[in-house]
Amino acid sequence: MLASLQNVSKVFLDPRHGRGLVALNDVTLDVEEGEFLCLIGPSGCGKSTTLNLLAGFESPTLGKVHFKGGLVTKPSPKRGVVFQEFSLYPWMSVLENVSFSIQGIGDREEREAKAMEYLRLVGLADFSHARPNDLSGGMKQRVAIARTLAMDPDLLLMDEPFGSLDEQTRRKLDNEVLGLWKREGKTVVFVTHCIDEALILGTRVVLMSASPGRINKEWRIDAPWPRDLASPKMMSLKEQMIRHLQVCQCANNAPNVRFVEIDGLTEKDDGKG
Amino acid sequence: MEGGKVLDRQAAMAEALRDGRSHFKFVPENWRTVLRSMLAALLGVAIVIVIWWSIAELMIYWRGAVFPTPPETFSRLWEALSGANIMGDSIFAHAQASLARWGVGYLLALVIGLLLGVTFGTINRLHDVGMVPIFIIQMIPGLAWIPVAMLVFGLGESATVFIILVTALPPIVINTAGGIRQVPPVFNRVAKMSGQGGASLFLKVLIPSASLSIINGMRLGLANGWRVLIAAEMVVGVAVGLGYSIFQSRYNLDFEAAFVCIIVICLVGLTIEKLLFVVLENKVRDRLGLDRED
Numbered sequence: 001m002l003a004s005l006q007n008v009s010k011v012f013l014d015p016r017h018g019r020g021l022v023a024l025n026d027v028t029l030d031v032e033e034g035e036f037l038c039l040i041g042p043s044g045c046g047k048s049t050t051l052n053l054l055a056g057f058e059s060p061t062l063g064k065v066h067f068k069g070g071l072v073t074k075p076s077p078k079r080g081v082v083f084q085e086f087s088l089y090p091w092m093s094v095l096e097n098v099s100f101s102i103q104g105i106g107d108r109e110e111r112e113a114k115a116m117e118y119l120r121l122v123g124l125a126d127f128s129h130a131r132p133n134d135l136s137g138g139m140k141q142r143v144a145i146a147r148t149l150a151m152d153p154d155l156l157l158m159d160e161p162f163g164s165l166d167e168q169t170r171r172k173l174d175n176e177v178l179g180l181w182k183r184e185g186k187t188v189v190f191v192t193h194c195i196d197e198a199l200i201l202g203t204r205v206v207l208m209s210a211s212p213g214r215i216n217k218e219w220r221i222d223a224p225w226p227r228d229l230a231s232p233k234m235m236s237l238k239e240q241m242i243r244h245l246q247v248c249q250c251a252n253n254a255p256n257v258r259f260v261e262i263d264g265l266t267e268k269d270d271g272k273g
Numbered sequence: 274m275e276g277g278k279v280l281d282r283q284a285a286m287a288e289a290l291r292d293g294r295s296h297f298k299f300v301p302e303n304w305r306t307v308l309r310s311m312l313a314a315l316l317g318v319a320i321v322i323v324i325w326w327s328i329a330e331l332m333i334y335w336r337g338a339v340f341p342t343p344p345e346t347f348s349r350l351w352e353a354l355s356g357a358n359i360m361g362d363s364i365f366a367h368a369q370a371s372l373a374r375w376g377v378g379y380l381l382a383l384v385i386g387l388l389l390g391v392t393f394g395t396i397n398r399l400h401d402v403g404m405v406p407i408f409i410i411q412m413i414p415g416l417a418w419i420p421v422a423m424l425v426f427g428l429g430e431s432a433t434v435f436i437i438l439v440t441a442l443p444p445i446v447i448n449t450a451g452g453i454r455q456v457p458p459v460f461n462r463v464a465k466m467s468g469q470g471g472a473s474l475f476l477k478v479l480i481p482s483a484s485l486s487i488i489n490g491m492r493l494g495l496a497n498g499w500r501v502l503i504a505a506e507m508v509v510g511v512a513v514g515l516g517y518s519i520f521q522s523r524y525n526l527d528f529e530a531a532f533v534c535i536i537v538i539c540l541v542g543l544t545i546e547k548l549l550f551v552v553l554e555n556k557v558r559d560r561l562g563l564d565r566e567d
Contacts (some may be wrong), residue, residue, distance in 0.1 A: 055466065057462055076465065080466065081466050087460070089463075089478065090561050091482075093387075101463070104469075132562065133562035151466075
């Protein structure tokens with residue numbers, strides 16, 4: 001086991017307005033070495049919070065987050081993150097962006113050589129001197145992946161990295177990520193709200209439900225790649241997942257208490273209203 | 274355009290439409306945009322002069338005031354630029370004295386303002402407390418600093434520099450701190466994830482990310498410091514300076530001289546702003562990969 005959340009709850013407080021939000025409620029999740037774990041679920045189900053806890057950007061309100069046997073207290077290059085939003089520094093060239101992430105390693109030439117190596121890996125060696133703003137959305141995310149891989153992390157955390165891209169680019173990059181995962185042998189936790197993407201990529205898919213964030217169900221997928229989403233097995237998995245997504249969405253309106261916004265006031269909603 | 278020559282915009286557009294191409298290039302029309310902005314500037318100046326002239330004539334007609342008209346003022350400006358004295362000194366001596374005082378005051382404001390802004394921008398606890406005095410200082414008009422300056426420094430250069438410093442300071446602090454606090458969280462997270470903090474985070478991430486806001490603060494500070502010149506030079510005691518001359522004109526009723534000094538203040542201020550800040554800002558915009566602003 002590479003990383004884990006043990007009975008983790010995460011509560012966000014807004015003292016000024018006297019509001020609290022339970023983002024995660026008693027979540028236990030093990031990340032196994034070498035797996036490609038996909039977290040899916042509706043927005044607001046705590047997928048990103050889970051990722052941020054693993055990365056060390058947030059600390060749990062209750063429970064513990066472990067990585068390689070130690071407690072996670074702050075971010076580390078051993079846990080690399082590819083962010084949902086474009087996160088390259090626009091004032092640095094592509095090459096500078098990648099070598100910035102390995103600042104601590106060797107001298108400048110060594111860093112640049114390593115950065116080039118990873119840019120080559122994502123097929124952007126020719127763009128090493130371009131500025132991020134001159135690249136397309138898909139290319140930016142490829143650079144972000146190169147940057148994170150260059151850090152040589154043990155755990156690769158990807159937070160809907162292709163969420164803002166068009167469908168074709170997304171499929172293409174999904175395949176590239178799959179190739180990199182096989183080649184580099186990293187452990188990946190991949191957050192997405194797209195069932196198809198999870199089915200194409202994951203060795204395990206964990207479905208989370210919203211309000212408050214909980215783990216709802218998980219599936220192991222041992223089908224080989226490239227996966228055919230039209231195959232009976234995949235179709236049936238997809239059906240199951242959709243059914244569970246709907247179940248947990250309905251559960252929102254049923255017994256559990258949640259926060260709803262009514263004219264800026266936060267009220268408890270017991271689902272009867 | 275592959276291979277072929279670059280056409281002007283009409284021809285290039287027609288060719289692209291005919292050939293069904295989605296992208297085309299045409300000869301850049303720099304001169305056209307430059308000409309347009311120059312015309313706009315000239316028109317703007319013309320409006321100012323028309324309004325000024327109308328008011329002058331009206332005042333002369335109704336109140337019998339000796340309101341300097343544009344032609345009178347410009348001919349006096351011409352004389353002054355050719356070497357004639359105003360209030361006992363040449364216009365160049367006045368401008369030089371004012372520039373020197375402003376330069377010292379502004380440089381001090383820059384150093385103090387950037388240090389405070391960076392401190393308040395990075396340390397949250399200090400921000401909430403530290404910005405209160407800055408906002409209070411910002412609300413105090415230039416003239417109101419005169420008693421303070423005189424009580425602390427007496428009459429003299431220090432009092433003048435103090436007034437310039439204290440009016441230039443707030444926008445520099447506010448914009449520097451604000452710019453650093455508005456750095457997108459993801460930029461911070463990227464640095465932290467790759468194990469960097471301290472100097473590297475600060476110099477390579479926070480400062481570049483906040484640079485446009487910082488420059489904006491420096492620009493506002495510059496304008497504030499220059500505009501407060503008259504108030505500042507009321508306490509200078511010595512008989513040289515653009516603000517001092519304007520202030521003195523009410524004693525010897527040489528309003529033309531005052532108008533000449535006002536024009537020189539405007540021209541110098543605009544020139545410094547255009548030369549220094551438009552160039553600086555465009556450099557930074559290039560670095561940040563943003564569009565230039567004219």
